[in-house]
Amino acid sequence: MPNATPTPRLQLRRISKRYPGCLANDAIDLSIAPGEIHALLGENGAGKSTLMKIIYGVTQADSGEMLWQGQPVNMRNPAQARQLGIGMVFQHFSLFETLTVAQNIALAMGPAAGTPKQLEPKIREVSRRYGMALEPERLVHSLSIGERQRVEIVRCLMQDIRLLILDEPTSVLTPQEADDLFITLRRLAAEGCSILFISHKLGEVRALCHSATVLRGGRVAGHCVPAKCSDQQLAQLMVGESAALIGEYPKANGGATFLRVSGLNWHNPDPFGCSLTGIDLQVRSGEIVGIAGVAGNGQDELLALLSGEQTLPRDAAQTIRFRERAVADLRPDARRRLGLAFVPAERLGHGAVPELSLADNALLTAFQQGLVSHGLIERNKIESLAQAIIQRFGVKTPDTQTSARSLSGGNLQKFILGREILQQPKLLIAAHPTWGVDVGAAAVIHRALIALRDAGAAILVISEDLDELFQISDRLGALCGGRMSALQDTAQTRISDVGGWMAGQFHSPQPQPAAV
Structure with missing residues (x-):
């Protein structure tokens, strides 16, 4: 941890915020030093996001005091926060979907930063340098979730920031992208930038953060040095119970094939989108199939085609089947009547x-x-x-x-x-089922998915969280450039294998299991 300094970069004294029926923050004390990477931990609803919004000026505290570099400050709005050198990446994106990447960043930085056209070279340079490549001319509505997250992060990195607040910044990043981000954050901290880091991925908190404050029920429940704690210890600090939260689940073989995708080809009319080529996929009743992939490699397009939000012509209806019923030309309500349930990203x-x-x-x-x-x-x-x-x-x-x-x-x-x-449902398709949720909520969701699997449902999970996919999936595959690898039993698969698939290094096609 950096050397202690007599003047914290940011100090909160007894900050409280009440909403109707909820005391979100109850006399919170928090101090962050220059160059410190400080984690804020807690369950969903513990008050973390409310506290971050108070610091960033999105909302105002009902009581308490905020000191910025030793001086009292009343943070009235985000523009004031940015002027002081505070940047924030929200868990829920704050982007205008009808504007381009460059226009969104220009709006955030203000007129002094230049026009969107003038900012384009710097956006390309910064995004490439930090391993989060972006095309400044793209409209935000055409971006995947992961790409939108990159815009939020790059937007902050382009500012002259002294405090960077990150609310679940790696939720939709691959492990490699997260590693690149951590290199950037450590470099920023070494240069004196303070970082307030919210994440439910406890492993990355332990690897990255110098110290942590734990919130529970809107109050400070304790402090710790994450590197000296196990994931289980951190989880128990957050939820206040000793029950195991990091579960291991037995693998299943499944029964008859319920979802069958055969030779699915789809040309995306969006020039910035991803087209699908030769997708073959089977999901059996009583199993969970996990699909990995870097954001923007066809996940959104595949989800739309499977859910019915995007239909195919009648002559291509056989490319997607529920049991032996052709469904590729059916709308979502018709597919739901056949047993589909859908959790979007x-x-x-x-x-x-x-x-x-x-x-x-x-x-x-x-x-x-x-x-x-x-x-x-x-x-x-x-x-x-x-x-x-x-x-x-x-x-x-x-x-x-x-x-x-x-x-x-x-x-x-x-x-x-x-x-x-x-x-x-007979078939559940879930995109990023535990994106941005705490370990307690993730455990609830995982147990529910396993129980549904064991009740005989076919489940397809699309996620960028490899730890999650290895934990709950019975078979695994990956998307890259609109093509999909063959599926492989999770028990026979290494993380390095999936990393190769995500980069397009597919093995020779392996035979899909025969329908029972």
């Missing part, structure tokens, strides 16, 4: 409508489960379903009428996944 706006209550969000995909009768909504049944999701999956929320927007990322993810699982 983006929670707010895709998995849930931010302004709607949890009860109404439950209705969005479960309306075929007897929640509508003769054209009338059965409010009591919707309420019962929402309550069942909340109770079974441990969703922390005041009630079923709480808006989806007000939930933490992990709690909203548990609600969305629970909504799909309680429909007892």
